[in-house]
Amino acid sequence: MLEVILWFIGIIIIVPVIYLAENIILSAIPGQNRSYPIQPIYRLIKHFSKTDLYNRPLTRWFPVGACVFALVTLFFVSAGENIMLIISGLVMMELFILVGACSTKEPYGIMAAQRGISRLAVWSFALMIAAASLYKAAGTLKLSLAIQYSGESILLSRLPLVTAGLFTAAMIKGNLGYFDFGINANTMSFLDTALYTPYGGRSLGFVQLTQWIETGIWLKLISFFLPWQPLISFLVSAVFYLAAMLLNAVVPKMTWKKVMMNSWIWAGGLPAINYIWLYML
Amino acid sequence: MSWLDGIRAKSISVLQINAGGCTGCTRQFQAALLLDSGKGITLTGNPRHADVLFVAGCINNKSADYLRQIYEKMPSPKAVVAAGTCACDGKLFRGEDNGISTLDEILPVNAYVRGCVPGMDEMLETVINVVEDGYKEYKDG
Numbered sequence A: 001m002l003e004v005i006l007w008f009i010g011i012i013i014i015v016p017v018i019y020l021a022e023n024i025i026l027s028a029i030p031g032q033n034r035s036y037p038i039q040p041i042y043r044l045i046k047h048f049s050k051t052d053l054y055n056r057p058l059t060r061w062f063p064v065g066a067c068v069f070a071l072v073t074l075f076f077v078s079a080g081e082n083i084m085l086i087i088s089g090l091v092m093m094e095l096f097i098l099v100g101a102c103s104t105k106e107p108y109g110i111m112a113a114q115r116g117i118s119r120l121a122v123w124s125f126a127l128m129i130a131a132a133s134l135y136k137a138a139g140t141l142k143l144s145l146a147i148q149y150s151g152e153s154i155l156l157s158r159l160p161l162v163t164a165g166l167f168t169a170a171m172i173k174g175n176l177g178y179f180d181f182g183i184n185a186n187t188m189s190f191l192d193t194a195l196y197t198p199y200g201g202r203s204l205g206f207v208q209l210t211q212w213i214e215t216g217i218w219l220k221l222i223s224f225f226l227p228w229q230p231l232i233s234f235l236v237s238a239v240f241y242l243a244a245m246l247l248n249a250v251v252p253k254m255t256w257k258k259v260m261m262n263s264w265i266w267a268g269g270l271p272a273i274n275y276i277w278l279y280m281l
Numbered sequence B: 001m002s003w004l005d006g007i008r009a010k011s012i013s014v015l016q017i018n019a020g021g022c023t024g025c026t027r028q029f030q031a032a033l034l035l036d037s038g039k040g041i042t043l044t045g046n047p048r049h050a051d052v053l054f055v056a057g058c059i060n061n062k063s064a065d066y067l068r069q070i071y072e073k074m075p076s077p078k079a080v081v082a083a084g085t086c087a088c089d090g091k092l093f094r095g096e097d098n099g100i101s102t103l104d105e106i107l108p109v110n111a112y113v114r115g116c117v118p119g120m121d122e123m124l125e126t127v128i129n130v131v132e133d134g135y136k137e138y139k140d141g
Helices: A002-027 A039-048 A057-078 A083-103 A107-138 A143-151 A154-158 A160-173 A201-223 A230-250 A256-280 B003-008 B024-032 B061-073 B084-089 B120-132
Strands: B012-018 B041-043 B052-056 B079-083 B111-113
Touching: A002 A039, A002 A057, A002 A201, A002 A230, A039 A201, A039 B003, A057 A083, A057 A201, A083 A107, A083 A201, A107 A143, A107 A154, A107 A160, A107 A256, A143 A154, A154 A160, A160 A201, A160 A230, A160 A256, A201 A230, B003 B120, B012 B024, B012 B061, B012 B120, B024 B052, B024 B079, B024 B084, B024 B120, B041 B120, B052 B061, B052 B084, B052 B120, B079 B084, B079 B120, B084 B111, B111 B120
Parallel strands: B012 B041, B012 B052, B052 B079, B079 B111
Antiparallel strands: none
């Protein structure tokens, strides 16, 4: 139980640390906006100190519900529970935010929710294929039992594309997977952070907190597939995520249509290919 | 200054609105954000995420309606800054009945930054001071 509690706290702490590292590195790059090292924490406190302005009183409770589901899912992932439980928790959390966005009854809120649903379809597909592949490779869905296979590099050697697909899905969830390396890149509108659009004030604080916890859940989930000790695997996945965040700050973004096409190819396609390959082995 | 206002002043989201002008003030402000004194200030395009509404340019009847709508969508506490001569008093463009208003006729203004174009540091200082002072209304005379 102590190990579970330590993981629970560690996962909560690692995401602000990643944000802080990103801020420190970015503020040293010329041409980037200046920021304080702990600006993400300042921003969160600021959001919680503001009021909500919604025409529907229930709207403000949906982000709170999402945050509760994120905490419960974080406990499951810390305890190495069944991957299906973790998927259910993540989906419920996302649904709470989507329903909250819809309930604002604003055109931007509904548009953001539509985009959130298309994104949900991609990453939940990736997670389901990952669960099926895990069962095929390790014979169990319980992550604490599957971890013995990852220690002998069996999981990574049999599920390399699933691991890559899950990392891509994590980037999509953190609004990072929209890089456009072409010279004709378009800058996306503020709607690239789709689900944040209709939320403001305290609700935005809860949404942001939920996203922090969720990022930690994804990093821990990916670390189960990596071949090193659990702590080292977790830190490696965190470093990769930090690299993606830094890339995100300097590389142009794609338009929404391109984003969804690429999401299906990388986050949906890679695990699917891996699953078919497992059957052919 | 309370500790909360101090924290708020370290993470200010500014929504810039060019109500109808030469865009000089807004561009000057964007350039000012690259200075060290603009630390912690970010631009946002979403009223729900904004703390300070930064208005520049002459305000006509059409843009006045949009300004009111945007202001209503911002969560409290919030501040309005009038930047440049056009937003502060209309100056050259304000005739007798040509539909041009000053910002304080439309919204409760917290601070004015006069000049055409106002200095970078003045604009940054005004935005930070408004938040540090707890979003109180004050005027430069």
